[in-house]
Amino acid sequence: MMKIPEYLLKMRGTTRGSPPRVSNSEIVWSWIGAFLGIAAVAWVDHYFFKGMDLSLMIGSFGASAVLVYGAVRSPLAQPRNLVGGHVLSAIVGVICWKLFHSFPGIAEAMAVASAIALMHLTRTLHPPGGATALIAVIGSEEVHEMGFLFVLIPATIGPLILLLVALLVNNIPKSRRYPEIWF
Amino acid sequence: MQDNLHEICGTGRAGDEPAEIELSDADILDAMRHIPGYLDITTEDFRTIYHLAHRHALGRLLGNFTAGALMRTGIQPLLAGMSLAEAAREMVRSGYKALPVVDAQGCVIGMLTERDFLRRFNVATFLELLLNARDGAFELTHRWHEMPVSAAMTSSVVVISRDAGFGEVVEAFRQHDGRSLPVVNSEGRLQGLLLRKDFISVRHQENL
Numbered sequence: 001m002m003k004i005p006e007y008l009l010k011m012r013g014t015t016r017g018s019p020p021r022v023s024n025s026e027i028v029w030s031w032i033g034a035f036l037g038i039a040a041v042a043w044v045d046h047y048f049f050k051g052m053d054l055s056l057m058i059g060s061f062g063a064s065a066v067l068v069y070g071a072v073r074s075p076l077a078q079p080r081n082l083v084g085g086h087v088l089s090a091i092v093g094v095i096c097w098k099l100f101h102s103f104p105g106i107a108e109a110m111a112v113a114s115a116i117a118l119m120h121l122t123r124t125l126h127p128p129g130g131a132t133a134l135i136a137v138i139g140s141e142e143v144h145e146m147g148f149l150f151v152l153i154p155a156t157i158g159p160l161i162l163l164l165v166a167l168l169v170n171n172i173p174k175s176r177r178y179p180e181i182w183f
Numbered sequence: 184m185q186d187n188l189h190e191i192c193g194t195g196r197a198g199d200e201p202a203e204i205e206l207s208d209a210d211i212l213d214a215m216r217h218i219p220g221y222l223d224i225t226t227e228d229f230r231t232i233y234h235l236a237h238r239h240a241l242g243r244l245l246g247n248f249t250a251g252a253l254m255r256t257g258i259q260p261l262l263a264g265m266s267l268a269e270a271a272r273e274m275v276r277s278g279y280k281a282l283p284v285v286d287a288q289g290c291v292i293g294m295l296t297e298r299d300f301l302r303r304f305n306v307a308t309f310l311e312l313l314l315n316a317r318d319g320a321f322e323l324t325h326r327w328h329e330m331p332v333s334a335a336m337t338s339s340v341v342v343i344s345r346d347a348g349f350g351e352v353v354e355a356f357r358q359h360d361g362r363s364l365p366v367v368n369s370e371g372r373l374q375g376l377l378l379r380k381d382f383i384s385v386r387h388q389e390n391l
Contacts, residue, residue, distance in 0.1 A: 014227040016208065020216050071221040175219035 029173050033069030037165040038062070041158055049153070054146065056154045060086070060131030061162060067127070068166045068178075076126055078181045081119075082166075083159045085126025089115035090155030093136025094148055101144075104137070111137045203237055206230055250352055251345035253385060254366040254375030260285040261295055267303070267327035267335055270295055279376065283365040284336045289372040291365045293336035303327070303335060342367045345374055352382060 022030075038061065045056035064086070067077035075081065092115045100107035115133035119125045132155055136143065143150055170178035211226040259277060261270050261284045274282055274295070281296035297309075306312045342365045343355050355364050356379055364377045 015225045019222055019225070020212055022221050023219060026220060071223055073218075073220045074223045076223070 023175075025173065025175065029169070029176060030070040033166065033169040034065040036169055037065050037069060037162045040165050041154075041161050044157070044161055054149070054153050055142065056158055058132065058135050058154050058158065060128040060135060061154075061158050063128035063131055064126070064159065064162055068162055069170070072166075072170050072176055072178050073180060075181070078179045079163055080181065080183050081124050081126040082163055083156070084122060084124030085119050085129030086132050086155045086159045087151060088118050088122060088124060089126075089129035089133040090136055090151040091148075092118055093133035094150055096133070097137045097139070097144060098147075101137075107137045108134060203234065206233060245349040248349045248352075248385075249345065250343050250347040250364070250366050250377050251374065253381055254345075254377045255381070256375045258283065258373065258376045260289075260291075260373050261332050261336075262286075263292060263331065263333040263336075265332045267300070267330045267332060270332045271300065271327070279363065281361060281363055283340070283373055283376065284332055285373050291340060291342050291367055291371060291373050293333070293338040294340045294361065294365065295332055295336040296361065299335045299337060303330075340365065342371070343377065344369065352377065356382070 041057055041061060049056050064082060067074055068082055071077050089111075093111045096107045096111035096114065100110060111133040112130045115130055116125075119129055136150055146153070166178050170176050206229075208226045211229050215222050258279075259273065259282075261273055261282050263284055263286055265273070270282075274280070274297070281294055283291050284293040284295055286292050301307065301309065301312065304312060306315060341355050341359045341361075343351060345366055345368055347355070347366075352364070362379050364379075365373055366375045366377050368374050
């Protein structure tokens with residue numbers, strides 16, 4: 001059993017100061033990557049999915065953009081995590097909605113918690129995956145009606161587009177390379 | 184995390200492996216600035232990884248090290264009852280500056296070094312002996328034909344076992360300033376001689 005003072009002391013943290021600010025060129029390339037990545041998803045959404053009840057754009061892609069264009073080296077931003085995290089979390093989210101939709105709060109908590117556990121198990125941890133699982137539950141009427149189609153659109157196609165743009169953009173500057181690990 | 188690390192690193196065998204440099208936050212942050220892009224790791228986590236990796240690397244490099252593998256074999260030890268004159272001839276023949284002294288069972292009971300001889304002649308170095316001899320101030324009056332090795336040897340001898348690891352050897356050489364260590368088996372019988380110069384050259388080859 002841990003003693004209470006020891007427990008409280010841990011809350012002080014271990015480290016003073018956060019990692020250093022990145023260079024200006026890093027900021028510019030993060031901006032360019034995120035702009036093109038999200039624009040590409042929006043463009044595909046507009047031209048291929050317009051008029052359908054399906055939407056390719058979900059909020060969690062904004063979070064993915066932070067990682068794949070803003071923290072290129074991060075293990076969390078690698079292709080396995082980007083695609084695997086969204087796909088698996090979407091599956092978890094849809095299942096949780098189907099099983100527990102009469103208890104929305106339980107369904108939401110189950111979706112996010114189980115998505116994290118599954119991503120850990122499969123070494124695909126990708127923080128935006130948690131958002132994808134949550135979106136599958138919170139949804140909109142359209143999302144709920146899609147059922148498992150939600151796993152394909154947006155949760156597979158979206159990350160693949162982000163990945164393609166990341167491969168093209170992140171390898172332009174000398175100081176960047178992507179990915180570190182494919183799988 | 185930090186506590187665990189101290190548990191792992193703090194209880195290491197005494198005198199183990201080369202000292203590890205403690206990295207400050209400033210050291211790590213400076214290194215991170217040399218790598219373009221955002222690194223999502225805290226300085227504390229980096230330090231932890233560094234310490235554990237360092238330990239792992241040492242284990243890999245030194246894990247196979249034993250005193251027995253590096254010792255010189257075929258050493259003719261001196262016997263406690265030999266006269267100093269005989270012992271001196273043995274030492275010259277062997278080429279070593281010190282030889283282990285063993286009892287009838289072959290157990291190491293002491294070490295006879297050149298310094299032990301010098302002490303007998305009341306000088307500190309060979310150069311002093313040389314000067315004294317030239318100035319005629321020195322007479323070889325010592326009765327070294329009668330005196331046994333056991334009376335002149337260093338009897339508080341530091342020995343190591345055949346399977347002594349890197350840390351134990353470092354510690355043994357730290358305990359006394361001799362050039363060599365007798366290597367013994369579990370019964371204390373002489374197996375060979377580990378020379379400091381051999382040990383240092385191996386360390387050098389392994390880039391430690």
